[in-house]
Amino acid sequence: MKNLIASVLVFVALTSQAQAACYADYKAKQDDPLRLQYGVAQINGSCTVLDAATELAPRLATDSWKLLEVMSVFDDAGLEERRDSAGEFFLRY
Amino acid sequence: MTRDLRKGVTVQESSSSAIETRQTGNRVVVAGIAAIVLILLIAAILLFLNLPDANAFNARVERLFVENATLTTRLEISLLEILAQSGTAFSDTLSSYRFVIFVLLVFSTALLIAAVAFLVMLITMNRRMGQIERKGIEVNSLLIARDQNTVYLNNFEFKLTEAAIETLSVLAEARMDDEVLSGAEIEAVISGRDAADCDEAAGATRIKRLRDTLGNQMVSELLVKNIARRGYMLAIDKSVIRMV
Numbered sequence: 001m002k003n004l005i006a007s008v009l010v011f012v013a014l015t016s017q018a019q020a021a022c023y024a025d026y027k028a029k030q031d032d033p034l035r036l037q038y039g040v041a042q043i044n045g046s047c048t049v050l051d052a053a054t055e056l057a058p059r060l061a062t063d064s065w066k067l068l069e070v071m072s073v074f075d076d077a078g079l080e081e082r083r084d085s086a087g088e089f090f091l092r093y
Numbered sequence: 094m095t096r097d098l099r100k101g102v103t104v105q106e107s108s109s110s111a112i113e114t115r116q117t118g119n120r121v122v123v124a125g126i127a128a129i130v131l132i133l134l135i136a137a138i139l140l141f142l143n144l145p146d147a148n149a150f151n152a153r154v155e156r157l158f159v160e161n162a163t164l165t166t167r168l169e170i171s172l173l174e175i176l177a178q179s180g181t182a183f184s185d186t187l188s189s190y191r192f193v194i195f196v197l198l199v200f201s202t203a204l205l206i207a208a209v210a211f212l213v214m215l216i217t218m219n220r221r222m223g224q225i226e227r228k229g230i231e232v233n234s235l236l237i238a239r240d241q242n243t244v245y246l247n248n249f250e251f252k253l254t255e256a257a258i259e260t261l262s263v264l265a266e267a268r269m270d271d272e273v274l275s276g277a278e279i280e281a282v283i284s285g286r287d288a289a290d291c292d293e294a295a296g297a298t299r300i301k302r303l304r305d306t307l308g309n310q311m312v313s314e315l316l317v318k319n320i321a322r323r324g325y326m327l328a329i330d331k332s333v334i335r336m337v
Contacts, residue, residue, distance in 0.1 A: 027159060034151040034177040036158050038165040068159050085165045 022047035023091075024073045025082055026056055028065040037065060039089030040082050047073050059093045122213045126206050133202045137195060144191050150180025230315065237262055244307070251310045257303045259283050276300065 022043040029036050041059070043052045049070045057067045072078075083090050154177040158164055164173065225231050236245040242258050244251050253261065263282050267274045274282070276296025281288035283299065313319060318328040327334075 025165075027165075029155055029158075031151070033181060034154060034174060036155075036170045036173055038170055068155065071162060082165075085167070087167045 021076060022052075022073055023075065023079055024049070024052035024056065024070050025086070026052075026060075026070045027068040028060050029068055030065055037089050038085055039093060040079070040086045040091055041093045042091060043073065047075075049073055056093065063093075065093075122209060125209050129205045129209070130202060133198050133205075137198050140191065140194060140198075144187055150184060151177050154180065230311075235265065237265060246311070249311070249314050251307060251314075253303070253306055256299065257306050260299045260303045261307075 023040055024043050025038065025040045027036070027038055041056055043055055045051045045055050049072065052073050053067060053070045056070065060067050154173050158170075158173055164170065230247075233247055234245065237243075237258065238245070239258055239262060242253055242255055244253055244258065244261060260279065260283065263274070263279055274296075275288075276293040276299075277291040278288050279296035279299060280286075280291040280293075284291065314328075316328055318326050320326055
């Protein structure tokens with residue numbers, strides 16, 4: 001009984017975490033030659049466009065991508081429709 | 094006689110004014126060349142400032158990408174990248190054009206400067222030629238070879254007597270010191286006596302002998318030519334002869 005409650009609690013915690021998962025789609029570029037990227041990335045911090053931008057910029061910079069703009073933030077529901085467009089950059093950074 | 098005198102005066106005036114015109118002409122040349130260089134320099138600077146750089150195309154494409162929210166699929170993005178690459182290739186061509194234009198500008202500067210310089214040279218040469226033609230003979234060099242008793246006026250060689258060479262040398266030395274010698278002084282220098290003991294007429298005689306021998310040879314060289322075994326002829330263009 002105690003076990004069951006615990007497992008339920010863990011399940012709830014997991015699902016709630018899954019529901020709170022936050023993603024952002026962004027546009028980035030590389031110079032010389034100009035390369036453009038549309039990608040989707042998971043955001044660990046607070047789920048706003050501004051915070052997503054501050055979080056993403058250094059992550060992209062490790063591969064010398066320069067963040068142009070964060071277009072929007074969304075949760076799991078918006079993930080699938082963007083999979084095709086993002087292509088290789090889907091959840092890469 | 095008076096006419097000749099007046100003519101001499103006008104020649105003097107025109108030669109001094111010719112020097113003035115040459116000085117102002119030089120100033121005009123320097124100003125003109127400076128203006129040419131300045132204009133072409135400004136043109137070159139404007140050229141380099143106004144041609145778009147390689148990043149202009151990339152910046153446009155980037156703005157297009159950011160401003161259009163719907164341009165997110167792979168296909169559209171790669172099309173945008175191709176657009177940017179072709180723009181960059183075109184801007185490479187532009188920069189080579191820019192270099193070619195710059196080289197042409199440098200060439201045109203050099204040519205314009207040369208043209209101005211040659212034009213001015215031509216004008217001054219013409220003026221000088223006109224003066225020389227009117228003056229008759231202008232002595233550009235006088236070389237006295239005392240041991241050969243010869244004097245070279247320009248390229249003409251004249252044989253003189255020893256006494257005449259002596260007189261000419263004295264006059265040349267006096268000229269170099271900007272001095273004017275009287276007949277007595279000339280006689281004093283040549284004979285080695287004091288000027289007070291010398292006769293004015295003796296010096297005048299020496300001058301007369303110098304003029305006679307030198308003048309005779311100059312006229313025979315320049316005007317009355319002696320053609321060997323044939324006779325005598327005026328050494329001038331026949332179109333310049335007029336009888337009044």
